[in-house]
Amino acid sequence: MTFPKILPIVVTAALMGASSLAAGQVKIGLSATLSGNQAMVGQDQVDGFQLAVEQFGGKLGGQQVSVVKEDDQLRPEVGSQIFRKFIDKDKVDAIVGLGYSNVFMAGLKSIVESGTVALATTAGPSPVAGASCAPNVFSMAWQNDGSAEAMGKFVQEKGHKKVYLMAPNYQAGKDMLAGFKRYYKGEVVDEVYTQVGQADYSAEIAQLQAAKPDAVFVFYSGGMGINFVKQLNQAGLLGKLPMYSVYTVDATTMPALRDAAVGSVTGIMWDAALDNAPNKKFVTAFEAKYKRTPSQYAATAFDAAQVLDVAIRKMNGKLADKKAFAAAVKAAGSEIKSVRGPFKFNVNNMPIQNYYAFQVVKAAGQPVMKLIGTPMTEHKDAYYARCGAK
Numbered sequence: 001m002t003f004p005k006i007l008p009i010v011v012t013a014a015l016m017g018a019s020s021l022a023a024g025q026v027k028i029g030l031s032a033t034l035s036g037n038q039a040m041v042g043q044d045q046v047d048g049f050q051l052a053v054e055q056f057g058g059k060l061g062g063q064q065v066s067v068v069k070e071d072d073q074l075r076p077e078v079g080s081q082i083f084r085k086f087i088d089k090d091k092v093d094a095i096v097g098l099g100y101s102n103v104f105m106a107g108l109k110s111i112v113e114s115g116t117v118a119l120a121t122t123a124g125p126s127p128v129a130g131a132s133c134a135p136n137v138f139s140m141a142w143q144n145d146g147s148a149e150a151m152g153k154f155v156q157e158k159g160h161k162k163v164y165l166m167a168p169n170y171q172a173g174k175d176m177l178a179g180f181k182r183y184y185k186g187e188v189v190d191e192v193y194t195q196v197g198q199a200d201y202s203a204e205i206a207q208l209q210a211a212k213p214d215a216v217f218v219f220y221s222g223g224m225g226i227n228f229v230k231q232l233n234q235a236g237l238l239g240k241l242p243m244y245s246v247y248t249v250d251a252t253t254m255p256a257l258r259d260a261a262v263g264s265v266t267g268i269m270w271d272a273a274l275d276n277a278p279n280k281k282f283v284t285a286f287e288a289k290y291k292r293t294p295s296q297y298a299a300t301a302f303d304a305a306q307v308l309d310v311a312i313r314k315m316n317g318k319l320a321d322k323k324a325f326a327a328a329v330k331a332a333g334s335e336i337k338s339v340r341g342p343f344k345f346n347v348n349n350m351p352i353q354n355y356y357a358f359q360v361v362k363a364a365g366q367p368v369m370k371l372i373g374t375p376m377t378e379h380k381d382a383y384y385a386r387c388g389a390k
Contacts, residue, residue, distance in 0.1 A: 037223025061312025
């Protein structure tokens with residue numbers, strides 16, 4: 001098997017000296033999309049995780065830690081090779097990141113078979129929440145449907161009678177629209193799936209305009225979100241057609257969107273605007289170190305490091321017993337002070353957490369996120385009963 005080229009390790013090398021190579025060191029494999037128009041999503045995961053490790057003194061659970069970082073390039077075949085490399089060659093104790101749902105699903109079999117603890121920070125595909133759940137596989141982020149379910153409930157309560165749906169054509173896109181429809185009971189005018197990584201949405205926006213819905217609900221993350229919202233604005237629809245979204249308008253896209261996003265509403269389990277003590281501390285530290293506002297991807301990775309810190313401490317750094325380590329990770333979920341508010345793992349290792357609604361508004365001349373509701377509190381996903389306690 002040919003393994004992808006290892007990317008340079010930046011933070012852990014700076015945090016640790018020669019003693020870091022001693023036996024007993026914890027090794028973490030961190031995979032994310034770090035190139036192309038979705039690189040901003042991956043970089044926030046790297047930075048959020050590394051910030052937590054730094055705050056723990058370059059350690060997790062009191063043990064020196066090294067991080068092997070890889071770029072999955074948003075390609076399932078590359079991600080699958082990376083996971084195999086982490087397990088067989090690097091002998092990592094845990095894998096963090098796991099990429100988008102298409103990458104995650106491509107490498108799931110090897111992760112489950114190895115028993116290696118894995119914490120997703122970008123995805124929670126519906127199969128992994130249900131029949132394909134595994135005791136060593138966790139999502140620190142969300143079950144994919146969750147934020148979309150919250151938006152479906154929110155849009156239903158707003159009284160919109162006809163809604164147009166759009167998303168990329170892969171597992172997460174399908175999960176998002178399924179989640180929205182689970183709680184929205186009005187008419188779905190159309191359900192449009194576009195190519196992953198698509199840059200030009202002019203044809204789809206023309207179709208949207210012709211359909212004359214009451215509102216549009218979309219899921220486009222990273223660069224896809226920037227392109228879609230800008231083009232929707234250029235077509236003169238923003239401000240006229242209410243736009244509800246998930247993972248489309250957030251800290252990764254707002255610097256590029258700015259006023260183009262004003263008025264839009266997004267459903268999410270976290271934002272920098274959340275008013276709780278752990279979040280304020282996290283946002284302040286992240287902005288001081290990286291000179292930008294963190295996104296939900298940074299927050300989930302930060303929390304992943306917190307969970308590993310507690311679990312590794314429980315194991316006294318002795319992680320050879322993978323089943324015991326997975327059990328310690330599960331227990332640790334309810335012990336951390338999450339930046340998002342309430343958090344614990346469900347029986348399927350998916351989060352039980354709040355989902356919030358934020359609107360982009362102008363404040364002191366700048367576009368900012370404003371909390372306008374909490375459609376779902378301590379929400380459990382729709383698939384956990386298919387998993388059962390494991």
